[in-house]
Amino acid sequence: xxxxxxxxxxxxxxxxxxxxxxxxxxxxxxxxxxxxxxxxxxxxxxxxxxxxxxxxxxxxxxxxxxxxxxxxxxxxxxxxxxxxxxxxxxxxxxxxxxxxxxxxxxxxxxxx
Amino acid sequence: xxxxxxxxxxxxxxxxxxxxxxxxxxxxxxxxxxxxxxxxxxxxxxxxxxxxxxxxxxxxxxxxxxxxxxxxxxxxxxxxxxxxxxxxxxxxxxxxxxxxxxxxxxxxxxxxxxx
Numbered sequence: 001x002x003x004x005x006x007x008x009x010x011x012x013x014x015x016x017x018x019x020x021x022x023x024x025x026x027x028x029x030x031x032x033x034x035x036x037x038x039x040x041x042x043x044x045x046x047x048x049x050x051x052x053x054x055x056x057x058x059x060x061x062x063x064x065x066x067x068x069x070x071x072x073x074x075x076x077x078x079x080x081x082x083x084x085x086x087x088x089x090x091x092x093x094x095x096x097x098x099x100x101x102x103x104x105x106x107x108x109x110x111x112x
Numbered sequence: 113x114x115x116x117x118x119x120x121x122x123x124x125x126x127x128x129x130x131x132x133x134x135x136x137x138x139x140x141x142x143x144x145x146x147x148x149x150x151x152x153x154x155x156x157x158x159x160x161x162x163x164x165x166x167x168x169x170x171x172x173x174x175x176x177x178x179x180x181x182x183x184x185x186x187x188x189x190x191x192x193x194x195x196x197x198x199x200x201x202x203x204x205x206x207x208x209x210x211x212x213x214x215x216x217x218x219x220x221x222x223x224x225x226x227x
Contacts, residue, residue, distance in 0.1 A: 009153070042220060
């Protein structure tokens with residue numbers, strides 16, 4: 001079955017540390033990829049998205065993600081995290097014009 | 113970005129009663145709305161897709177008679193959990209898209225607790 005995998009369930013980092021959250025998908029064809037963030041008590045917000053073109057995508061709040069087709073990956077990165085980045089992060093994939101499929105999410109806790 | 117408002121944010125109901133959750137697109141016309149369910153420490157699972165003016169399309173395993181979805185206008189979709197039971201307790205989230213734009217905007221979610 002088509003799926004999206006996020007292998008890091010809970011990541012704990014100190015402020016200023018670098019972040020990389022893994023995301024792998026299982027679709028073989030064209031796919032749109034997304035990273036969403038959910039801050040405590042708030043709704044899901046789009047961080048960044050990849051449809052085509054440059055595989056290195058820059059999003060809001062200093063986040064970026066790299067699409068590596070050969071690895072079926074779309075990892076999220078940030079060079080220096082802040083306490084305010086504490087949130088739940090969801091990777092999602094959309095093959096063609098089909099429905100969004102979400103990963104299980106990664107809880108990120110930043111220690112001041 | 114576009115705003116999707118979901119109401120209520122929390123609801124507690126007695127077993128056997130029905131609960132209605134509203135999802136509104138505040139500043140755009142939502143041609144399609146999606147309803148998700150999220151269990152603790154799990155992913156968002158798509159329950160159904162609704163297009164304005166037509167019947168919702170339910171995902172496999174979702175009981176359409178239990179989870180009634182109405183998308184009567186381009187700005188409002190409702191999810192009614194009928195004859196709720198404790199196992200229906202969950203976090204329900206709606207999202208909306210407009211036209212051919214593939215970015216979905218999400219509501220803040222509704223935590224339903226059935227006692």
